[in-house]
Amino acid sequence: MKLNDPLTRYVVRLGDDALIMGHRLSEWMxxxxxxxxxxxxxxxxxxxxGRARLFYQYAAELMGGEVTEDxxxxxxxxxDFTNLLLCELPRGDFAFTLCRQFLYDAFSLPFxxxxxxxxxxQLAAIAAKAEKESRYHLRRSSDWMLxxxxxxxxxxxxxxxxxxxxxxxxxxMFECDDLVNDLVVAGVAVNTSSLRSTWLETVTETLxxxxxxxxxxxxxxxxxxxxIHTDDLGFILAEMQFMQRAYPGLQW
Amino acid sequence: MSDNMSxxxxxxxxxxxIDAEEKVEPKDWMPEKYRQNLIxxxxxxxxxxxxGEQPEGNWISRAPTLERKAILMxxxxxxxxxxxxxxxxxxxxxxxxxxxxxxxxxxxxxxASIFNYPSLTWADIGAIGWLVDSAAIVNQVSLQNTSYxxxxxxxxxxxxxxxxxxxxxxxxxxxxxxGAELQRDMAQDALNRWWWPSLMMFGPHDAESAHSxxxxxxxxxxxxxxxxxxxxxxxxxxxxxxxxxxVPDPDxxxxxxxxxxxxxxxxxxxxxxxxxxxxPCNRQRLAHHVEAHTEGAWVREAMAAFEAxxxxxxxxxx
Numbered sequence: 001m002k003l004n005d006p007l008t009r010y011v012v013r014l015g016d017d018a019l020i021m022g023h024r025l026s027e028w029m030x031x032x033x034x035x036x037x038x039x040x041x042x043x044x045x046x047x048x049x050g051r052a053r054l055f056y057q058y059a060a061e062l063m064g065g066e067v068t069e070d071x072x073x074x075x076x077x078x079x080d081f082t083n084l085l086l087c088e089l090p091r092g093d094f095a096f097t098l099c100r101q102f103l104y105d106a107f108s109l110p111f112x113x114x115x116x117x118x119x120x121x122q123l124a125a126i127a128a129k130a131e132k133e134s135r136y137h138l139r140r141s142s143d144w145m146l147x148x149x150x151x152x153x154x155x156x157x158x159x160x161x162x163x164x165x166x167x168x169x170x171x172x173m174f175e176c177d178d179l180v181n182d183l184v185v186a187g188v189a190v191n192t193s194s195l196r197s198t199w200l201e202t203v204t205e206t207l208x209x210x211x212x213x214x215x216x217x218x219x220x221x222x223x224x225x226x227x228i229h230t231d232d233l234g235f236i237l238a239e240m241q242f243m244q245r246a247y248p249g250l251q252w
Numbered sequence: 253m254s255d256n257m258s259x260x261x262x263x264x265x266x267x268x269x270i271d272a273e274e275k276v277e278p279k280d281w282m283p284e285k286y287r288q289n290l291i292x293x294x295x296x297x298x299x300x301x302x303x304g305e306q307p308e309g310n311w312i313s314r315a316p317t318l319e320r321k322a323i324l325m326x327x328x329x330x331x332x333x334x335x336x337x338x339x340x341x342x343x344x345x346x347x348x349x350x351x352x353x354x355x356x357x358x359x360x361x362x363x364a365s366i367f368n369y370p371s372l373t374w375a376d377i378g379a380i381g382w383l384v385d386s387a388a389i390v391n392q393v394s395l396q397n398t399s400y401x402x403x404x405x406x407x408x409x410x411x412x413x414x415x416x417x418x419x420x421x422x423x424x425x426x427x428x429x430x431g432a433e434l435q436r437d438m439a440q441d442a443l444n445r446w447w448w449p450s451l452m453m454f455g456p457h458d459a460e461s462a463h464s465x466x467x468x469x470x471x472x473x474x475x476x477x478x479x480x481x482x483x484x485x486x487x488x489x490x491x492x493x494x495x496x497x498x499v500p501d502p503d504x505x506x507x508x509x510x511x512x513x514x515x516x517x518x519x520x521x522x523x524x525x526x527x528x529x530x531x532p533c534n535r536q537r538l539a540h541h542v543e544a545h546t547e548g549a550w551v552r553e554a555m556a557a558f559e560a561x562x563x564x565x566x567x568x569x570x
Contacts (some may be wrong), residue, residue, distance in 0.1 A: 019318075026312050029328050030305040030540065033548025035336050038305070042329040046322060053318050070317050094551050150561065151554025158550070236313075243316035243374055250431055252316035252374065252424075 001076050007120070008062045009082070010183055012072055013225065015055030016083035019073055021104065022048030023236055027091050037094075040140065044101070047133040054126045061122075074244035078234050079227040086169040088224075088233045095148055095158035100166055102141035106202040107173045109134040110195045119187035142206050149210025156211065163207070164215050171220025173199070270471050275401035278344035286470050289463065290400050291345050292361070293472060295352045298338035299363035301331045303537050307371040308380060316374055323420055324377065330413045337409060341402040357542050365523070366449045368531030375428055375435075375442035381421015383443075383450040383488060389414045390484045391454065399471035422491060429495040436496070443492065444500045450488075451515075452523045454481040485513050 003009045025045035032038040056069035086104060091097050112134050115127035148155040174196045176184070183189030204214050223229065243252065263283050269276070276282055309328045315321035339349050355361035366384055371377060392414065395407045428439035455461055455477045467473040492499050503516030525531065 023313065026325055029309045029312060029325070029332075030302075031544045031547075033544070033551035035302065035332055035339070037548075037551075038332040039329055039336065042325055042332070046325050046329070049318065049322050049325065053322065056318070073318055074316075094548065147558040148551070148554050151558040152550070154550050155554030155557075239313045242314050247316075247432075247434065250435060251427060252320060252431075 001071070001080055003063075003080075005062065006179055006183060007188060008059050009179055010189055011055050011059040011062065011123070013082045015052045015059060015072060016081050017087050018048045018055060019052035020081070020083040020087040020233070020236065022046070022052060023240060024087065024089075024091050025097070025101075028097065033094055041097075044137055044140070047130075047137070051126070051130050051133070054129070058122050058126065070244070074241045078229055078237060081229065081233060081237070082225050082227060083233075084169070084172050085221060085224045085230055086166065086172065088230060088236060089166070089169065090232055092162065093158060095155065096162040096165070098141055098144040098148065099159055099162040101137065102145050102206070103163075103166055103170055103203065104173075105134060105138035105141045106206075107170075107192075107195065107199050109138050110198045111190055111192065114190040114195070118189070123188065138202075145206050145210040145212065149207065149212040159210075160212055163212060167215035168218055168221050172222040172224060175220075175222055175225065177225060267469075270399050270469075273471075274399075275404060276399050277401045285466070286472070287345050289467060289470070290403065290472060291342055291347055292463075293467070294338055294342040294345075294403055295347075295355065295361050296363060298335050298342060298352065299356045299361060300367065301335035301338060303363045303367045303541065304384075305331050305335075306537055306540055307367055307369070307533075308377060311371060311374065311377050314374070315377075320424070327381070327417050327420065330417065334406075334410045334413070337406040341400075341406045344402045353545060357538070357545070359529075359538075362527070363537075364453060365526045365531065366446075366453050367537060368526050368534045369445065369449055370533050372445075373438050373442060375425070375438040376446070378421050378424030378428060378439065379442035379446040381417050382425050382491070383421070383446050384453070385414050385418040385421055386488060386491075387450050387453045387484050389418060390480050390487070394473075394475040394480060397471075397474050425497070426495050429497065440497060443497050447500050448518065448522070449526075451481060451485070451518055452526075454478070454484065456520070456523075482512050485515050489513050 003012060022045045025041055025048060028041040028045070029038060032041055052073070053069050056072045059072060060067045060069055086100060089096075089100065092100075109131070112127045112131035116124055116131055118124045118127065145159070148159045150156070174192045176191060176193050180189050180192070184191045207214050262281060266276075266281065266283060266286070276286075305328050308324065308331070312321060312324050312328065315324050339352060342352060343349060352361065356363065371380065389411060392407050392411050396404055396411065398404045398407065425439050425443075428435040458464055458476045458478045461477055464473065464476065468476070489499055489504065501516045503514065505514050507514045526534070529535075
């Protein structure tokens with residue numbers, strides 16, 4: 001599936017981030033450390049899947065014809081997906097999932113706040129909804145950083161390890177390619193490179209309170225935006241797209 | 253009232269309250285057997301909600317459309333929420349959630365046997381929502397009048413959500429039946445596999461039910477297993493026919509005189525086999541829960557340690 005229109009490509013990119021993040025979170029259902037967390041994690045997962053649907057529905061509208069939200073989720077292969085690598089990493093243990101979430105939420109809140117000012121009214125409307133969710137997500141994941149970082153030695157170590165593993169994937173959030181830069185000039189997209197200092201401030205402050213160390217920068221792994229993924233995304237898609245691939249063209 | 257004569261005075265008074273349809277509340281005096289009976293029933297119900305997350309949850313990642321995925325996620329989340337209300341209701345009887353989970357893991361406490369069957373195709377998600385949730389509603393509507401207050405109130409809340417689930421499940425089946433031949437076959441196959449286990453959900457016939465008589469007297473149970481099963485059959489048969497599904501029971505026929513459907517004999521050997529641990533997925537379902545709980549121990553310990561530090565810090569400030 002070839003996407004040419006810059007706005008559509010941008011909208012699909014945001015949809016991909018949300019869908020893949022939602023997928024990873026949904027893997028926790030019936031596997032959380034206690035029942036309240038089954039519920040809370042699925043709540044957040046639902047927010048992300050809901051967000052993906054809004055972005056994809058908008059992209060489908062922009063493309064017209066037979067394209068629907070499901071076309072983007074179920075009919076594209078790994079090289080067409082443009083989500084951040086951070087979103088697709090396997091869920092790992094509870095510390096890994098919550099650290100990923102925290103690092104992403106600390107980005108997602110200022111991102112959605114900025115997107116509320118997009119000159120594209122649809123994007124601004126989706127952002128307004130997403131911003132409220134992100135505010136809650138960040139509060140929740142920050143609370144978990146405190147509990148796990150300042151809980152037991154084991155929880156502290158698990159968190160610190162997770163942060164070290166995740167850190168190299170955070171650079172990608174602030175990367176702006178030509179697509180973004182052009183849309184920033186038009187007032188449509190968010191200049192994510194300008195969000196880095198806010199993000200780092202939030203992260204540093206929370207981790208400090210949680211007695212966790214901010215990992216040292218070792219450069220960043222990127223590629224998601226041009227469809228160069230980790231091996232893991234293919235397995236997500238194989239599972240997610242099974243029905244549409246095995247029984248194409250049917251209504252469910 | 254003559255059979256109350258043999259009861260000690262407290263029990264007599266308790267039974268009169270039950271007979272007068274008064275609700276029993278957590279702090280009220282109650283016979284120990286009433287308490288134990290309720291703990292057994294409510295915890296079995298709670299465990300069923302929680303174990304029930306698995307057969308449906310395993311299709312979240314494979315749901316065929318984003319809309320179906322979101323609905324299924326919300327549904328499984330509701331089941332977890334029901335488990336939570338029910339554990340809370342059981343806790344009002346003086347038992348902790350840890351003890352309840354321990355009983356589940358040791359096999360001392362059961363959960364609905366139907367969740368020991370696998371969900372093999374997408375149509376199973378339709379069949380579970382339609383049949384299993386229908387059966388649950390039939391049972392739970394009657395429990396809205398159960399004599400224990402916290403249980404009755406939990407049922408009112410749960411029934412509202414279950415009827416939404418039931419409609420969603422039926423909608424999946426209807427969509428399949430309006431689709432291609434392979435989809436109709438998928439739906440029929442799912443009905444064939446889930447029909448009899450759904451009938452078994454109501455438990456043994458009244459004559460053979462170990463806990464029924466006393467539970468009815470205490471109004472923990474309000475309607476008998478067979479009555480509830482009949483109501484379910486009467487409903488489900490018509491729903492199946494409305495969308496062109498064939499109920500897999502050659503003996504099924506409308507009985508004009510009774511005003512109900514007659515249906516074939518339930519295979520109680522199969523029921524016993526699954527209840528006693530040899531269903532297709534008993535081991536996996538329990539192992540999955542044990543594994544998640546064990547793997548989560550460090551998180552629960554971290555929370556407790558964090559709270560303890562907070563308390564100490566607050567005490568020092570004070």
